Amino acid sequence: MADEEKELQSQEAPAEGSRGEHGEKQRPARRTRTPKKEEAPGPHDTLEDLPGELARAVERIRAGLPGVEVRGRRDHWLEIRTEPSRWVEVATFLRDDPELRFDYLALLTGIDRLDDGFEVVVHLNALTSNLRLILRTQVPREEPVCPTLTGVWPGANWHEREAYDLLGIRFEGHPDLRRILLKEDWVGHPLRKDYIDRRPPRKIQVKADWERRA
């Protein structure tokens, strides 16, 4: 930090009307620079001093679910990371706890993290208190199996089917795990980072008007 400040001071704008080597007018040095990460935290970074309501919710989760990572983010979303084996237990607690009541599932999706497997991310909302929470877990790439949340929030049904279709994460216990957007005999899962489209190229030739024979 100290070096950077020195650097900044050395870049101070030259005095008014000063001339350069060849008598040209000197432009003031640009003072903007790309801020370092610790200076400009993004919305995903941890916020230590949470507002009262969020701090209470964090305490509540820590008390009810020992051994689960909880943090509050700068954009006032809580974040929980858990193992796939505790996935349904954590979700049920979050829905049923009388003080939390995360009754609204906004979004369930997956991210391909390459060698770290797949990440399943759920965005939850409590409609009465308007608390917001991100629930995430990681499943291995060789065996991408995650328990289903359809028993907790029925609205997770199609979200999970979509994640199965496009990323190949299998949701164990899902009542109707079929492909939803692609056709049933599609091979592979397109949203994986290593997906290669092996279909033969289409034989469509686009020609401009003047290139066409009459």
Next chain:
Amino acid sequence: MATTSPPAQAPDVRVVPDEQDRSSSHLYVSMGPQHPSTHGVLRLKARIDGERIVDVDPDIGYLHRCFEKHSEQLTYPQIVPYTDRCDYLAAINNELTFALAVEKLLGLEVPPRAQYLRVITMELQRIASHLIAFGTFAMDLGATTAFLYCWRERESIINLLEEISGARMLFHYVRIGGVRNDVTDDWLRRVRAFVDDFISDKLPQYHRLITGNRLFVRRTKGIAVLTPEDAIAWGASGPVLRGSGVARDLRKVEPYCGIEKYDFNVPVGENGDVFDRYMVRMLEMEESAKIIKQALEGIEAGDVMAPLPRRWKVEGETYVRTEGPKGEVGCYLVGDGSDKPYRLHWRAPSFVHLQLIPVISKGLLIADLVAVIGSLDPVFGEVDR
């Protein structure tokens, strides 16, 4: 890399034995994907007993283009026109959602005039989208006249938006950091004239034409009731959730574009039936007009575009959602520090709402299925993405 996708091969085709139980009187009916009342390419596989629906299985994906995969190959400003194509009847709301997500990760401040212009265009777009929802809904139920009237008003909105953006449907007007260009005072005056006329003359016309119509009320009251508990559990949002009596509007809960300064109400229904969902949309148009009027009074001179960084380094992840005409439009964006997103997920309200069709249409007449689809107002550009 641990796994690779298997090589393409001919799928093994099996002959499925016909195990249909012919002793029951159930009949399988396929509705769509080319049916005019399915608002796009939706196919409903319905099992019916006489005229009554036993079970419905919506079949989607006919418009799938894997927009999320596309956007992993594009830089952030290049993605904005792609988001237009999601909900193509409310393009401005989609652009806005994506722009807000990127601005949040970049930490950009949008100038106040751009905020006002965003609110004005967003609410104009909401009126246009609800007009289509209302017009096609009425037409599905046999009232063709309303559709033509709605098209007349939508045309005025589209002409206004065409003037400032150059496009008539996929506007690409809201950009990351602001809006595309400034508007003239004359344009603002004409928006004002349109809104005044719409509130005082056009909206009462619709109510006289449709809302009190005895046939319309008989077709919609008490049909396909969605209880508030079901609506919340199934993740409904927007007019579908509010029609069931849950007053949740993201413009109130998570304000964006300075919408917290405006004075407007959130209309809610009582019974959660088809009629309530219709009525919520009609009342929302009035509230949108109110918002536009306030924005036109408050608008101030200034820039419409924030200075953008020369090199794009978007890092971190965020989930930003806005209240679109159909419901909660969400953009889940994961950046890895480069100028292209690592992962983009689009939360489409219509996709979530289509799950409700099997839930609310059990035991209805098959003719009511058309009313149910119309009341959910799905748009297939965003269902299939």
